[in-house]
Amino acid sequence: MWSDTVAVYRKEIRAYFTSPIPYIFTALFALLMAWRFFFDDETAFFVFDKADMGRGFFFRLERYLIVLVPIVGMGQWSSEVGRGTIETLMTLPVRTSSLVLGKFLSAWTLILVCLLATLTIPITVSSLGDMDWGPVHGGYLGAFLFCGALLALSVWVSSLTRHQIVAFVLTLVAGIVFVGMYELADKVGSFFGPVFEQLSLASHYQSMGRGVIDLRDLAYFISFIAFFLYLNAQSVENRRYR
């Protein structure tokens, strides 16, 4: 089972990095984040003149990740269906769970590369002064898990349609909902408020951004990922019964 997952993972990674797109994509993402961080009007680093990443960085990162993750996830299954290669894949002696896991982990790796490329920002900041790395570590771990959760959702959605654009838009909307719930939490009353807050990806992400690693946040992200990977395996398997 693991060796098949590794085979699928390697295949996906090789397919990504044969094309120049991920390199350009990663560089653009890191540049955009750096530009926004150092020169943006509201939180401009050089205006405050303090060696601090601040909460603003991770808050903004979240906004960009809501767009980035569906771009990576949208083609995972829909392109296989569109090209017909799903038939090759599903007639190899490989369990559906290995296919799902291999695809998910490879896409998560690609996103990790994008995140790591933005590390140039805290490294620059810490070279300019005495920076507290604690919240940065937490923030990055949170961002990685946040991406994993959104990605699991995205890859599942991609298994439901053969159109990448449809998968992209649906995941974008779902991402906005799962993040937006947090902002709505204090407006929906005392019963739904805490529910929204607990369900929202943003609250768990931001709590990690404070530099505190809470087991409840980890458990939330892991169950979120597991749930959507399970749905994914189901929807792929269901194709056989059309």
Add this chain to the structure above:
Amino acid sequence: MIEVRNLVKHYGPVKALQDVSFEVRPGEVVGLLGPNGAGKSTAMRIITGFLAPTSGSVLVDGVEVIDDPIACQSKIGYLPEGNPLYLDMRLREALRFVASTRGLRGEERGRAIGEAVKDAGLKGKEHQLIGSLSRGYRQRVGLAMALLHRPPILILDEPSSGLDPNQQIEMRRFLRALGHSRTVIFSSHILPEVEAVCDRVLIIHQGKLVADGSIEDVRRQGAKDPDADLPTLEEAFADLTGYTDFDSLHGAEVDEVAPAEMGGDQDVV
């Protein structure tokens, strides 16, 4: 080797297969014939475990495909309709992937890839992107993938589709050579190819099996007058299926097949 029992497949209201049964013995080369949309691809997709039947069963070496797809799939090499390939991968990487899922490792894998590349006539193309290869070469890539693990059973859906006449002759030679050591089921539009290669012919029409036997048998089944000379396979085929558009049956000029889609619109009657 392969037993197909009372296979039924419905796509919604469309009855793609209706109670199809046949058996393929080890070492047989069986040609699956039928007009477009007759249900050939559906049958192959069920045998390879890509689709589940609505009812009925398929046994590979006595094991039911739906019960243990992995065991059955590891005995089968499959070329799907339209030869879908990872165009954005290099040939060697794509073969490595397939070999790994076939449980081949290390030296053994290297050797298997080397042999498949040689057998399919792809030497020197290992580092090319599959998308940059010509149609004829891509067809060879599809074959190389199916043959990689030297499976005892080969299922080839329209292996000659889109090949030029020379390549079709080559394919015929290739299929005949395979038949010595393997069980082969292939579908075709090209009657001369079937006549040249097959031990046995199955004709599917509108989801039903309308003929099963050696080429002689099938010609006899198509004969209206028992005293007259036997009809050609072409005439028998026309008689059994009511199909008269022979231009498309002679092959050589086969239209490009759309990439196989799930559930296959092109397979709908």
